[in-house]
Every structure is written in structure tokens, then in C-alpha cells.
Amino acid sequence: QKQLVESGGGLVQPGGSLRLSCTASGFTLDYYAIGWFRQAPGKERERVSCIDSSEGRTNYADSVKGRFTISRDNAKNTVYLQMNSLKPEDTAVYYCAAETLDDCSGPDYPCDYWGQGTQVAVAA
Numbered sequence: 755q756k757q758l759v760e761s762g763g764g765l766v767q768p769g770g771s772l773r774l775s776c777t778a779s780g781f782t783l784d785y786y787a788i789g790w791f792r793q794a795p796g797k798e799r800e801r802v803s804c805i806d807s808s809e810g811r812t813n814y815a816d817s818v819k820g821r822f823t824i825s826r827d828n829a830k831n832t833v834y835l836q837m838n839s840l841k842p843e844d845t846a847v848y849y850c851a852a853e854t855l856d857d858c859s860g861p862d863y864p865c866d867y868w869g870q871g872t873q874v875a876v877a878a
Contacts, residue, residue: 756780756867760850763872766840770876774835776850776869783826787853788833789863790824792846792874802848803835804858813858818844840876847871 762774776788789804802815803824812824823836833850849872851865 758869760869760872765875771838776833787858791849794846807856
């Protein structure tokens with residue numbers, strides 16, 4: 755069974771950090787661009803970051819640029835999202851996805867596989 759599993763979410767104070775992990779089972783992440791998305795209650799899903807399949811190129815939403823860092827460890831079949839300087843507006847369920855296009859190109863970001871999500875809450 756092919757699946758993605760996120761972990762690392764939780765409750766953190768403003769200014770704090772979390773590292774999310776996205777691990778694949780049943781398939782290899784090597785050939786996929788991996789995107790991190792988030793959805794807050796009452797808001798549309800937003801792609802916050804992506805790392806391409808081969809060159810290690812990354813991109814970030816303006817809302818997280820300079821604070822979040824995406825990376826991948828193909829040997830562990832895992833992609834990470836390091837989140838620093840967290841703000842209350844970062845509160846959301848975070849999902850990782852294996853994107854259909856391997857270069858993180860948009861604008862629609864079709865995805866082949868999705869994880870189940872991990873909750874991130876930023877509050878004092």
C-alpha cells in the first residue's frame with residue numbers, strides 16, 4: 755500500500771520551532787517533487803513549500819519565506835519541513851503530498867498521494 759505519513763506536529767508558543775516529517779511507504783520518493791500544504795479552519799488549502807525530485811530546488815510561499823526550510827533525505831524516504839519563528843497564523847493542519855509534476859510547477863499542483871495530515875497549533 756502506497757502512503758505518506760506526516761509526524762512532528764504539536765502545540766508550540768509563538769517564536770518557537772517544529773520539524774515536520776513526511777515518510778513514504780510502498781513507494782520511493784526519489785522521483786517525486788514533494789509539497790507541503792496547510793489548511794486552517796475556514797480557509798483554502800495553501801501550498802507552503804515544495805522540493806523538486808532531482809535538483810533539490812525549493813520554493814516557498816511568501817507567508818513562510820525565510821522561516822521555513824524544506825529538505826529531503828532520499829535514503830530515509832523522508833522529506834522534512836523545518837518551521838522556525840512560528841506565528842499564530844501558521845496554525846493549521848499540515849499535509850505532505852507527492853506531486854504529479856516533478857519540478858514543483860504550478861499553478862494547480864496536482865498530487866498523486868497525500869498524507870493524512872498533522873496538526874500544528876501556535877499559541878501562547
